[in-house]
Amino acid sequence: MKDEKLAFLGGKKTIDKVFPWPIYDESDIDAIVSVIRNGEWGNPDCGGMVQSFENEFKEFSGTKYALSCVNGSVALRLALIACGVRPGDEVIVPPYTFIATASIVLEANCVPVFADIDPDTYNLDPVAVEKAITPRTKVIIPVHFAGQACQMDAIMSIARKHGIRVIEDACHGHGGEYQGKKLGSIGDAGCFSFQSSKNLTSGEGGMVITSDERMFDLVNSLRNVGRVKGGQWYEHHNLGCNYRMTPIQAALLSRQLKRLPEQTRLRDENGLYLKYLLSGIDGISPLTRGHGETLHTYHIFIFRYDKSFFNNLPKAEFAKMLAAEGVPSFMGYPQPLYRQPLFQQKNFFCYAIPESVDYKKVHCPVAEKACYEEAVWILQQAMLGTRSDMEKFAEAIVKIQAFSHKL
Numbered sequence: 001m002k003d004e005k006l007a008f009l010g011g012k013k014t015i016d017k018v019f020p021w022p023i024y025d026e027s028d029i030d031a032i033v034s035v036i037r038n039g040e041w042g043n044p045d046c047g048g049m050v051q052s053f054e055n056e057f058k059e060f061s062g063t064k065y066a067l068s069c070v071n072g073s074v075a076l077r078l079a080l081i082a083c084g085v086r087p088g089d090e091v092i093v094p095p096y097t098f099i100a101t102a103s104i105v106l107e108a109n110c111v112p113v114f115a116d117i118d119p120d121t122y123n124l125d126p127v128a129v130e131k132a133i134t135p136r137t138k139v140i141i142p143v144h145f146a147g148q149a150c151q152m153d154a155i156m157s158i159a160r161k162h163g164i165r166v167i168e169d170a171c172h173g174h175g176g177e178y179q180g181k182k183l184g185s186i187g188d189a190g191c192f193s194f195q196s197s198k199n200l201t202s203g204e205g206g207m208v209i210t211s212d213e214r215m216f217d218l219v220n221s222l223r224n225v226g227r228v229k230g231g232q233w234y235e236h237h238n239l240g241c242n243y244r245m246t247p248i249q250a251a252l253l254s255r256q257l258k259r260l261p262e263q264t265r266l267r268d269e270n271g272l273y274l275k276y277l278l279s280g281i282d283g284i285s286p287l288t289r290g291h292g293e294t295l296h297t298y299h300i301f302i303f304r305y306d307k308s309f310f311n312n313l314p315k316a317e318f319a320k321m322l323a324a325e326g327v328p329s330f331m332g333y334p335q336p337l338y339r340q341p342l343f344q345q346k347n348f349f350c351y352a353i354p355e356s357v358d359y360k361k362v363h364c365p366v367a368e369k370a371c372y373e374e375a376v377w378i379l380q381q382a383m384l385g386t387r388s389d390m391e392k393f394a395e396a397i398v399k400i401q402a403f404s405h406k407l
């Protein structure tokens with residue numbers, strides 16, 4: 001096995017299997033067909049099928065309210081605006097996340113402040129968060145990155161001490177838990193994406209969950225063109241827009257939600273097994289567990305790669321070889337968010353950023369190491385495989401390691 005030719009160089013793949021996503025059957029198709037047949041394609045009053053999915057989701061989440069919308073970015077932006085932020089307010093975000101976590105802050109005319117991540121979890125480091133707080137800090141957005149819970153006890157206690165609100169970015173966290181509580185249900189609001197790669201999907205879609213009545217009223221109005229409860233159709237009280245989900249999306253999500261608990265349990269079980277297997281390979285260290293998460297969604301399985309154990313083979317090359325072996329994997333974000341042109345050049349629409357804020361001077365060493373040197377991602381659909389698939393993933397890494405020593 002050790003002398004096998006790499007698939008990257010024309011050899012046989014270690015694993016030749018399709019990991020399908022999304023997963024559906026006739027019941028999903030029937031659910032959509034029944035919406036088509038009943039003719040209720042729109043959602044003007046935020047009721048019907050959409051409301052019934054929201055009820056299922058809030059029940060699942062253990063919150064008082066669930067408000068659907070068009071995508072995860074809009075969910076985050078509406079929750080942030082509903083916190084009552086003003087232009088120039090600061091919002092603490094991690095640099096190792098999808099752009100939307102930070103770009104929605106700019107869209108609300110606020111200033112993203114990057115706090116570094118914990119090297120063991122790639123989630124916001126509570127010590128870095130506390131250091132980043134200033135009198136202008138209004139909101140913290142912890143991201144349950146890859147589906148692992150942030151250290152919510154520490155983050156909530158810092159936030160409460162300073163009178164700051166917390167919006168959980170749970171776009172990777174559907175069905176995950178922290179100390180037995182569903183991700184997204186711990187802060188002032190939690191936001192989800194139902195975009196096509198996500199563990200719960202209808203192609204596109206989003207959700208805000210909260211138990212705060214004022215947050216509910218505001219998000220409900222903002223997503224529905226500023227209308228308010230009991231108001232008229234052409235009566236607009238707040239600066240909102242039409243961000244409503246469609247009944248076809250809701251019907252599909254309702255079917256998909258039924259599968260989520262079993263899928264999450266399987267990903268968590270496979271994740272623990274793969275972590276055990278990879279921990280035995282020199283130069284490979286999976287992110288750690290045991291930080292309060294009681295159910296990890298493994299939207300991404302992340303391991304840290306140390307090239308010194310692979311004859312200095314660069315991470316990007318290693319990641320390409322791993323994908324060629326048939327492991328659904330990827331090298332992850334190429335750079336921390338503050339290195340994106342949007343922040344470096346403060347382009348169009350960034351007028352709320354004061355002159356004094358220069359993202360060229362931001363330096364988060366842990367996030368930089370994750371992007372440039374260390375992080376490799378295995379995608380969620382692969383985590384729905386069998387134990388033997390997990391063994392093959394480990395075998396593929398060992399095969400590349402053996403190859404690297406012959407370079």
Ligand SMILES: Cc1ncc(COP(=O)(O)O)c(C=O)c1O
Pocket residue numbers: 071072073074097098100101143169171172192193194195205206
């Ligand atoms: C962490 C995170 N936050 C927010 C979003 C935005 O979600 P959407 O693509 O549904 O707008 C994503 C989507 O990839 C994400 O990964």
